[in-house]
Amino acid sequence: MKRGLVIGKFMPLHYGHIALIEFAAAHCDELIVSISDNATDVISIELRLSWIKEIVNDQSNIKAFSIADDFDREDLSLSQRTQIWAKRMQEVYPPIDIVFSSEEYGIPFARNLKAEHKSFDPERKLFPVSATRIRQNPFAYWAYLPKVVRPLYVKRICFYGPESTGKSVMARLLAEVYQTEYVPEVAREMVSSNDFTGEDIIKIGHAQTQRVLDKTKTANRILFCDTDLITTQIYSRHYLGKVPSVLYELEKQITCDCYFLFDIDVPWVADGMRDLKESRKEMFKIFQDELEKRNIPYQRVSGSYPERENFLRSAIDKLLS
Numbered sequence: 005m006k007r008g009l010v011i012g013k014f015m016p017l018h019y020g021h022i023a024l025i026e027f028a029a030a031h032c033d034e035l036i037v038s039i040s041d042n043a044t045d046v047i048s049i050e051l052r053l054s055w056i057k058e059i060v061n062d063q064s065n066i067k068a069f070s071i072a073d074d075f076d077r078e079d080l081s082l083s084q085r086t087q088i089w090a091k092r093m094q095e096v097y098p099p100i101d102i103v104f105s106s107e108e109y110g111i112p113f114a115r116n117l118k119a120e121h122k123s124f125d126p127e128r129k130l131f132p133v134s135a136t137r138i139r140q141n142p143f144a145y146w147a148y149l150p151k152v153v154r155p156l157y158v159k160r161i162c163f164y165g166p167e168s169t170g171k172s173v174m175a176r177l178l179a180e181v182y183q184t185e186y187v188p189e190v191a192r193e194m195v196s197s198n199d200f201t202g203e204d205i206i207k208i209g210h211a212q213t214q215r216v217l218d219k220t221k222t223a224n225r226i227l228f229c230d231t232d233l234i235t236t237q238i239y240s241r242h243y244l245g246k247v248p249s250v251l252y253e254l255e256k257q258i259t260c261d262c263y264f265l266f267d268i269d270v271p272w273v274a275d276g277m278r279d280l281k282e283s284r285k286e287m288f289k290i291f292q293d294e295l296e297k298r299n300i301p302y303q304r305v306s307g308s309y310p311e312r313e314n315f316l317r318s319a320i321d322k323l324l325s
Contacts, residue, residue: 008032008102009093009119013040013073015047016138016156017055018148020106020131025056025066027124028104035066035104036097040073046139047156058152071096083112090116143225143324155220159323160259162229164295164302165266166287167280168273170312175228178316182324185219186228187212191236198243205240206248209233213254225324229260234294238287262323264316265292267306 008028014021029035037056041049049070060066075092077085086109093100094117103114103121106128114121125131133148142149142157149157163171172188179186190212195204212233219227233255237247268284280287295302303319305312 005034006032006101007098008035008104009038009097009100009117010035010104011038011040011089011093011113013045013135014052014056015045015135016153017052017059017150018131018133018135018138018145018153019150020125020128020133020148021135022059022150023131024104024106024124025060028102028122029060029063029066031104031122032102033065036100037066037068038093038097039068039070041070042073051156055150055152059150069097082109083116085109086113087116089113093117146225151221155223157225158220158223159226159261160216160220160229161226161262161320161323162232162260162264163266163305164232164235164263165291165305166268166284168270168275168284169266169268170270170305170309171266172230173309174312174316175230177313178320179228181317182224182226182320184224184226184228185222187215187219187230189231190215191231191239198239200243202240202244202246202248205236205244206250209236209248209251209254212236213257216258226320232260233258234298235291238290238294242287262319263295263300263302264305264319265295265302266312267304269306270309 008031010025010028012021025035025037039049039052039056053068053070056068060068071092075088077088090113100117100119103110103117103119104124105113105121106124106126110121110123128134131148133145138145138149146154163175165171175186175188191208194208194211212231216227216229233251237251237255240247240251268288272281272284305315307315
């Protein structure tokens with residue numbers, strides 16, 4: 005039986021890595037994918053390990069492991085460094101017959117392991133990408149990211165503010181423009197009036213949170229959120245006079261990268277649930293204060309609907325570039 009080895013940080017995993025792993029698996033009976041883990045890594049080892057396990061889930065001959073990256077000596081030559089690597093691999097893994105890589109370390113590393121070396125796409129012609137480039141500009145290399153990795157880099161954009169300010173309209177419109185997903189105000193799917201209970205608002209909080217998590221998995225670069233858990237808290241306090249503590253815990257589960265605070269300088273439109281026409285200024289101040297006391301930066305959106313759309317598209321284009 006021939007056993008192969010692929011090493012790397014996979015930070016993040018991209019299609020070049022996957023092609024290397026598949027190439028390696030086709031040339032040996034058992035493949036070990038060893039993921040280096042260091043305390044300073046910007047992506048957790050748990051997440052990186054889960055990506056690879058999900059990708060190779062139906063290939064029983066591929067086994068993924070993490071290994072503490074506490075043995076390297078960057079001050080040494082590549083030949084000396086790979087001697088140290090080989091010693092650690094021999095301590096941790098069964099005997100290796102073939103080392104697979106796309107990097108210059110591959111040949112000396114294999115030699116020190118007394119193994120054969122097989123190179124894959126060393127000039128990056130098939131996959132002109134690297135994990136470093138992706139970390140620097142993930143949207144520029146979006147096509148090289150597997151679906152399981154993309155949620156890490158999805159930017160969540162929250163359209164935030166009082167009722168009847170155009171948040172839902174803009175979320176739907178811009179999701180179509182940018183060919184991505186949006187998360188509606190889930191409360192409207194669960195209650196038909198503002199006569200709700202504490203139990204109702206908790207269910208709404210859980211449902212809103214889960215919808216954001218689900219849509220993040222399928223979003224294309226950005227995800228528009230029509231509301232957030234701060235909004236749920238504001239309406240809970242307004243209609244029920246209290247905020248269940250679980251809503252604050254749910255708020256911590258979702259981080260938005262950009263907040264847009266929608267101003268009230270557009271006509272108020274009744275829709276069967278809205279009932280705060282006479283309190284628009286007061287509610288706007290409450291929404292604004294909640295962001296400011298959390299030190300959340302925001303951009304204020306005002307003007308006509310076309311002006312709002314133009315402002316938002318300009319801001320989002322800058323974010324994507």
